Amino acid sequence: MTLRTLDQLGDLGGRRVIVRCDLNVPLADGEITDDGRVRASLQTLNQLLDQGARVVVISHLGRPDGQPVEKYSLRPVAQRLSELLGKSVGFVAQTVGDDATAAVDQLEDGQVTVLENLRFSAAETSKDAGERRAFAEQLAQLGDVFVSDGFGVVHREQASVYELPQLLPSAAGTLISAELEVLERLTEKPERPYAVVLGGSKVSDKLGVIEHLLPRVDSLLIGGGMLFTFLAAQGHPVGKSLLEADQLDRVRGYVAEAQERGVRLVLPTDVVVASAFAADAEHTTVAVDGIESSELGPEALGLDIGPDTAAAFAEIISSSSTVFWNGPMGVFEFDAFATGTRVVAQALTEVDGLAVVGGGDSASAVRSLGFTDDQFGHISTGGGASLEFLEGKTLPGLEVLGW
Numbered sequence: 001m002t003l004r005t006l007d008q009l010g011d012l013g014g015r016r017v018i019v020r021c022d023l024n025v026p027l028a029d030g031e032i033t034d035d036g037r038v039r040a041s042l043q044t045l046n047q048l049l050d051q052g053a054r055v056v057v058i059s060h061l062g063r064p065d066g067q068p069v070e071k072y073s074l075r076p077v078a079q080r081l082s083e084l085l086g087k088s089v090g091f092v093a094q095t096v097g098d099d100a101t102a103a104v105d106q107l108e109d110g111q112v113t114v115l116e117n118l119r120f121s122a123a124e125t126s127k128d129a130g131e132r133r134a135f136a137e138q139l140a141q142l143g144d145v146f147v148s149d150g151f152g153v154v155h156r157e158q159a160s161v162y163e164l165p166q167l168l169p170s171a172a173g174t175l176i177s178a179e180l181e182v183l184e185r186l187t188e189k190p191e192r193p194y195a196v197v198l199g200g201s202k203v204s205d206k207l208g209v210i211e212h213l214l215p216r217v218d219s220l221l222i223g224g225g226m227l228f229t230f231l232a233a234q235g236h237p238v239g240k241s242l243l244e245a246d247q248l249d250r251v252r253g254y255v256a257e258a259q260e261r262g263v264r265l266v267l268p269t270d271v272v273v274a275s276a277f278a279a280d281a282e283h284t285t286v287a288v289d290g291i292e293s294s295e296l297g298p299e300a301l302g303l304d305i306g307p308d309t310a311a312a313f314a315e316i317i318s319s320s321s322t323v324f325w326n327g328p329m330g331v332f333e334f335d336a337f338a339t340g341t342r343v344v345a346q347a348l349t350e351v352d353g354l355a356v357v358g359g360g361d362s363a364s365a366v367r368s369l370g371f372t373d374d375q376f377g378h379i380s381t382g383g384g385a386s387l388e389f390l391e392g393k394t395l396p397g398l399e400v401l402g403w
């Protein structure tokens, strides 16, 4: 089976086209701090608008937990979309219902409107397939055709991702097609040496990935929040650092398996510890066995990889031919703990081969640290989705598009 693509939907002039984008941008005080995902959605939208389609954009934003939460409104995102498209973009403060229906009915050819956050309805992410289906049926009434282009959510069995494409003629947008093209290069005979760098804060999500990647890669580098579970598994006290205490045995198993397979599982040798989780916290660099014994005391927490580790990671990364990186090496949002992430990002720009950055926060990290998208082989809009793809899992949102 092959993915159904946009061109297979024929001429969409005059048709109502629902586009599921991933406009889940980071916001601070109501301001968009990285509009990468909005930019990534432009190509499909422009293509549809050029054809004279009547475009209805749907997306989630943040985790409002199934009810309207003003700070997760898509209104500012619709505004940014309007600036980037260079045309007016409507916004409806409702996802389904009379207002949404009226707004869609009023669309003219080549016009676009954004509906309110899908996750203001609990049904979007419900575990109950019937509830999701009912919500998807309401959404389906707003369009003649469906285009799925939110790559960041294709690993989710959610109403707008999984049920909706089953209710209308549907296809993948150009973003999903482009993402898959790159990810296939990472799975089908990647050029070696092949290194994967993992970090970030979704520790339990990402531990599972290690198991699947071990047989496929030459080096696996562990930074970010998950490194502390590895250190703890080796008997090092980790203070107040992020720790998944119930995963220690599993992690020991990975270390043993890596050894058996001859894969380099590279753990930090030094870390930056802080007195608190704060931008201005007191901090110092320690060896990995010294987290609780520094002058900051036993309550210290690790917020970045140390300089020796960063240099070692950079060396492995820049000498690899294929690199996939997901998850910041530290709390890059605070200057004092951004160095590890910066050094790793720099090393990726020096790769002679394919270097891919995956993950919402990883993508905003490289941009906020001053790198530009074109310094990397590819910046994926989906962290979880790209990891699950690399694991070889079936992604529900792609399966329904014929993948």
Ligand code: ADP
Pocket (backbone or CB within 6 Å): 199, 200, 201, 202, 223, 224, 225, 242, 302, 303, 304, 326, 327, 328, 329, 330, 331, 332, 333, 358, 359, 360, 361, 362, 363, 383, 384
């Ligand atoms: P991505 O979106 O790229 O997949 P995640 O969502 O898993 O990445 O994680 C991103 C977050 O991880 C960032 O907000 C960063 O501050 C946090 N992080 C990185 N290292 C640590 C650490 N040592 N302790 C706590 N949080 C961390």
Ligand code: MG
Pocket (backbone or CB within 6 Å): 359, 360, 361, 383
């Ligand atoms: Mg994230």
